[in-house]
Amino acid sequence: MYVPAHFSVPETEELHGLINAHPLGILVADTPNGLDANHIPFELDPKVGEHGLLRAHVARSNSIWQDVKDGDEVLVVFRGEEAYVTPTWFPSKHEFHKQVPTWNYKVVHVHGRIKICDDERFVRGMVARLTKTHEATQPEPWKMTDAPADYIQTMLKAIVGMEIEVTNITGKFKLSQNRELRDRLSLGKALIAQGDVALGQATLDAIKEEQS
Template sequence: MYIPAHFAVPDAEALHRMIREHPLGILIANTPGGLDANHIPFELTPDEGEHGTLRAHVARSNPVWQEVKDGDEVMVVFRGEEAYVSPTWFPSKHEFHKQVPTWNYKVVHLHGKIRIRDDERFVRGMVARLTRTHEASLPKPWKMSDAPADYIDTMLKAIVGIEIEVTRITGKFKLSQNRELRDRLSLGEALKAQGDIAMGQATLDAIGETKA
């Protein structure tokens, strides 16, 4: 991934936070049939291993778990907020007319070595943790014990666990950090005004981070 210096994210915690907030990753693997991409919700354990560990599961009917071998190199991409940026939102455009449209976004790439975990204990624990995490904000969280035990057993047999030892993590938060302060402020407010609240706030937050 091409990362100009002003869009680089050296803060590992900021990258981990984005993954927690946007856990649906794209698992990219080089299989016998060519490059393959699967969209999977991941669990990140940042303090396990040198750069963290990712865990997830795929359907047993998904051939990817049989097409990769333990130790194969894979990449997982996580995408956060994104939005189109109009040059009309920059005050400098109206003064100098030297702005063009662009797209702002937040992405994190993780490279690592995959391991297939086809065992019931692994997938049961992982599914339980994912469930607790993503049900926590609901008024009445669902839990695995809400369903009949034999039904859960059947569902768990239909999935296969995967584990990725992260060997490299990079992030790119393209939030117009290379533009004038007045343009960045205007952009943040314009995005919020049109309903891109998260991206607008991320743009404004990045101003304080740059100053710091």
């Protein structure tokens, strides 16, 4: 990934934060049938290894778990907030007319080594944790025990687990850090006004952090 210095995010904790907030990653693998991409919700364990460990599962009918071997290198892409940016939001455009449209976004690329975990206990534990995490915001959180035990057992047999040992993690938060302060302030406010609150606030927060 091309990452100019002003868009780079060196803090691993901040990159982990994006993964936790946007856990649906794109798993990209080089298989005997060519490049394959799968959209999978991941669980991040930041305490394992130098950069963390990713866990996930796929349908047993998905050939990806058979198309890769333990130790194969893979890429997982996580994407956060994104939005189109019009030049009309920049005060400098109206003064000098030297601005063009762009696109701002937050992404994290994770490189790692994959390991297939075709083990019922592994899958059960991971699914239980994912459920607990993502049901936490519901008024009546669903639990695995809400369904018949034989049904859950059948569903667990239909999926295969995987782990990815993270060997490198790279972040790119493109928030117009290469533009004038007045343009960035205007951009942040404009994004919030049109409903892209998270990206607009991230733009303004980046300015505050630089000035602190």
